[in-house]
Amino acid sequence: MPSTSTPLRAPVRDRSGTPTPRRRVRSGRGAAGRSRSERLAPYLLVAPAALIIGVFRLYPLALGVNFSFTGDGDRNGQAVGLDNYTALFDDPLFIASMRNVGLLVLLLPVAVAIPGLLATFIYLRVPGHRVYRSVYFFPAVLSPVIIGAIFNLLLAFDGPANALLGAVGLGPVDWLGDPGIAMYAVVGVHIWATFGMALVVFLAGFATLDVSLIDAARVDGASLPKVVRHVIVPGLSRTIQFVVVTTMIGMLTSMFGLLYVMTGGGPEGSTYLPEYYIWFQQGQMGRPALASAASTVLFGVMLVVGLAQIAVLRRAGRED
Amino acid sequence: MKRRALWSTALIAPLALYGCGSAAGPDSGGGGGDTLVVWDWKSGDETAKSYIEQAKADFAEKHPGVEVEFVAQPFDQYYNLLGTAIQSGEGPDVMLFNGGGQLRDRTDALLPLEDYLVEDMERLAGWEAFTADGHVYAAPVTLQGHPIYYNKALYEQAGLDPEAPAATWDAFLANCEQITEATGADCFAMGNKEGIGIQFFLSGIGPGVLAPAEYDAWIAGERDWTSPGVRRIFELWVEAEQAGLNNDGVNSTAMFNDEFAIFDAGEAAHVIGLMSDVGHWKDFGEFLGAENVGVMPAPLVNPGAAPSLPYDGGIGYGVAEWTEDPELAADLVRSLSSTKALEAFYADAGAIAADTTIDASGAGPATAAIVAELPTGKPALHVALSAETLELMGRLSQQLLSGSVTVDDALGQLAASDQAG
Numbered sequence: 134m135p136s137t138s139t140p141l142r143a144p145v146r147d148r149s150g151t152p153t154p155r156r157r158v159r160s161g162r163g164a165a166g167r168s169r170s171e172r173l174a175p176y177l178l179v180a181p182a183a184l185i186i187g188v189f190r191l192y193p194l195a196l197g198v199n200f201s202f203t204g205d206g207d208r209n210g211q212a213v214g215l216d217n218y219t220a221l222f223d224d225p226l227f228i229a230s231m232r233n234v235g236l237l238v239l240l241l242p243v244a245v246a247i248p249g250l251l252a253t254f255i256y257l258r259v260p261g262h263r264v265y266r267s268v269y270f271f272p273a274v275l276s277p278v279i280i281g282a283i284f285n286l287l288l289a290f291d292g293p294a295n296a297l298l299g300a301v302g303l304g305p306v307d308w309l310g311d312p313g314i315a316m317y318a319v320v321g322v323h324i325w326a327t328f329g330m331a332l333v334v335f336l337a338g339f340a341t342l343d344v345s346l347i348d349a350a351r352v353d354g355a356s357l358p359k360v361v362r363h364v365i366v367p368g369l370s371r372t373i374q375f376v377v378v379t380t381m382i383g384m385l386t387s388m389f390g391l392l393y394v395m396t397g398g399g400p401e402g403s404t405y406l407p408e409y410y411i412w413f414q415q416g417q418m419g420r421p422a423l424a425s426a427a428s429t430v431l432f433g434v435m436l437v438v439g440l441a442q443i444a445v446l447r448r449a450g451r452e453d
Numbered sequence: 454m455k456r457r458a459l460w461s462t463a464l465i466a467p468l469a470l471y472g473c474g475s476a477a478g479p480d481s482g483g484g485g486g487d488t489l490v491v492w493d494w495k496s497g498d499e500t501a502k503s504y505i506e507q508a509k510a511d512f513a514e515k516h517p518g519v520e521v522e523f524v525a526q527p528f529d530q531y532y533n534l535l536g537t538a539i540q541s542g543e544g545p546d547v548m549l550f551n552g553g554g555q556l557r558d559r560t561d562a563l564l565p566l567e568d569y570l571v572e573d574m575e576r577l578a579g580w581e582a583f584t585a586d587g588h589v590y591a592a593p594v595t596l597q598g599h600p601i602y603y604n605k606a607l608y609e610q611a612g613l614d615p616e617a618p619a620a621t622w623d624a625f626l627a628n629c630e631q632i633t634e635a636t637g638a639d640c641f642a643m644g645n646k647e648g649i650g651i652q653f654f655l656s657g658i659g660p661g662v663l664a665p666a667e668y669d670a671w672i673a674g675e676r677d678w679t680s681p682g683v684r685r686i687f688e689l690w691v692e693a694e695q696a697g698l699n700n701d702g703v704n705s706t707a708m709f710n711d712e713f714a715i716f717d718a719g720e721a722a723h724v725i726g727l728m729s730d731v732g733h734w735k736d737f738g739e740f741l742g743a744e745n746v747g748v749m750p751a752p753l754v755n756p757g758a759a760p761s762l763p764y765d766g767g768i769g770y771g772v773a774e775w776t777e778d779p780e781l782a783a784d785l786v787r788s789l790s791s792t793k794a795l796e797a798f799y800a801d802a803g804a805i806a807a808d809t810t811i812d813a814s815g816a817g818p819a820t821a822a823i824v825a826e827l828p829t830g831k832p833a834l835h836v837a838l839s840a841e842t843l844e845l846m847g848r849l850s851q852q853l854l855s856g857s858v859t860v861d862d863a864l865g866q867l868a869a870s871d872q873a874g
Contacts, residue, residue, distance in 0.1 A: 305701070310702050310704035310706075311705075399847075400646070401704075401848055418841060
C-alpha cells in the first residue's frame, strides 16, 4: 500500500528528517457535526419502516375503529356511539362466528398433533417414509379454491364420500348441509390442506434431535410411546410452540377461501367466521360501519390471542 | 413486550372516544369527459357479444365522438366491487343491476331516469323491478321470472298426459307419486345451499296460494306475514321436504348449478327455474330436447288464488348519480335496451328480452308458454323483499328443513326484518 493513502495516522518525516506526529485536522465543529448525524442516523434509518407501519397499518386501523362509531346508510357519517356494537352482539350470525373462533382454538391441538405424529413416523422410518414425505406436502401447494372445489365434489350428498360410507353400511352424512357437521368438515379440509407446512417444520426440528438419546432410551428398553413421550416431545418443545403459533394464525386468518367455496357461511349460518362476516356485511349488505365494528372486535380478539401466545413463548424460552 | 401492549392500547384508546367522518366516503368522481365507463357481468360472455356490439353501434350513431368502455366484472363479486366503488364515490357512469333489492338498496347512488326514458315506457316491460319510491332507476334489458318447468318425457313414462299438468296441489302430489313410482325421479329438483331455493319456491308456488288481493298488497309493500296464505307457503316448503318430494341433501345442493343439473339429467320431474341467463328453457332444452320442456302455472293450493307468471325486470342498466353528463349516460342506457340490441341478446344468450315487440314464438313450447303468460304476469313475491330479509329468509329456510326452527318462529323473524327494512 502506498504511504500517501494513509496520511492521517502515519508519522511523516519533515525536511530535517525527525519524525513528528501529524496534527489532527478535524476541528471541534466537525466533531460536533458528526455526533449529531450519528445521533440522527438511527431515526433516519428507522423512518421508512415507521412510516410504512404508521401510514399503512396504524392509520387505517385508527380509521376503522373511528368508522365503527359511525352509522350506515341514512346515518352515514353520523356519530352513533355504540349502536354498531349493540347491533353486532344482537346478530346471531356474529355470535355464531365468534363461537366458531372458540371452536377453532379448541381444535388447535388436533391440528398440531396430526403433522407432529406423521412427522414422527417419517422420522422413525416407517416403510415408505420417503413417499409419504412428498405426498403429505402435496396439498400445501394447492390453492384453497381448488381444494374447496375438490372437496365440494367429494363431500356432496351423492358424492364419493357418502358412496364409501354406504358401501360399508353406514347412512349418508350431509357433510356440508348439516349445521352440526359442516364446520368440522371445513376445518378438517383446512387441516388436510395445510398440515404439510407444519410437517416440514417438524421434520426440521427432528433433524436437530440428538439421536444418541433415542438410542440410549431404546437400549434401556423404552417402548415407542415412551420414547415419543419422554425423549422426542421434550426435545421438540420449541418446534411445537412455533407450529402452535403459526397454525393458530393460519386457522384464524386463512379459512376465507375454503368457506367461500365450500359453504358460503351456511348452512344456517353455522360456518361463519369473523372474516367472512366482515366481508359479507361490507360488500354484500353495504354496511361498512357495521363491518368496521366487527373488524375492531376481531382485532381485539387477535390482540388477546397474540399477547397470550407471546407470553407462553417467552415463558417457554426461559425454561431452555 | 408489556410496553408494546401498553403502546397499542394507548394508540387506540383515544380513538374510541370519537365517531367522526364516515365509513362510506363523500361523493365525487366518475368517468372522464369523453369516455363512459360501464360495469356489468355480461359483456365478457361470448353469448352477449352481438348484443353489446349492437348497443355500441346504436350509441355511436347518436354520439360519434364518445367512447364507451365496458368493464366486465365477475358476477359473484359484482355487488361487492360495486359497493366499494359507491362508497368511494368513484365508480362507473353506467352499471348493470339485478332488479329488486340489489337496486333498491343502492338508489342513493343512482340517478332517476324516468324523464329520459319516456319513449321506452310502452315498448319495454318489467319496470317495477327497477322502480323505487316512484322513480325509475334503470331500463330493463331482460325479464326474469320463475316458471315451473316440467319434464314431459318423465310424464309420458309415468303414463301421464304431458300436455295436461296438474292444476291443483293435490293432483300435483298424485302425479309426483306416480312419476316417482314409475321412473324413480324426484318430484322437485331443489338446491338451497345458497339459501336461494326458498326464494324460488315462494315466488313459484306462491301465486297458487295467495288470493289476487293479498298478492297485490304484498307487492305494494303491505305484507302480512301472519296471514294463513303466507303461512301455508312456508308450511308447504317444509311439507315438500318431509314428504320426500325433493332430491336428497337440499341444504348442501347448490342451486347454481347442481339443482339445474339434476333436472337436466332427468332425475327430477319439476324445477322452479328462471326465464333468462341460466337455469332456463334454453339450458333445459339442450339436455332434454326443447320439445320435452314444459311450463306449468302454479298448482292451486287455495281455490281463491289466480295463478299468474311471476316475473320482473331481470337485469337493467342504471346511471350513477356522480356521472358528469347525465343525458349522455341515459342515452347509452337507451341504446343498451334498443330493440335491435335486445333482439340479438334474445337470440344468442337465450334471454327473454324486456322488449315486448320481439317475436319469440319459434323457440319451442316452453318459450311460447312463457311469452304467452307475460301480459297477465305479476312481479315475483321475493323480489319485493329487501336484500337483508332475503338473506335472513335463506338462513331460516335451511333451519326449517333441518327442523331447528318452527314456521311460526321463522315468520315472526321475517316480519320483524321486513318491517325494519
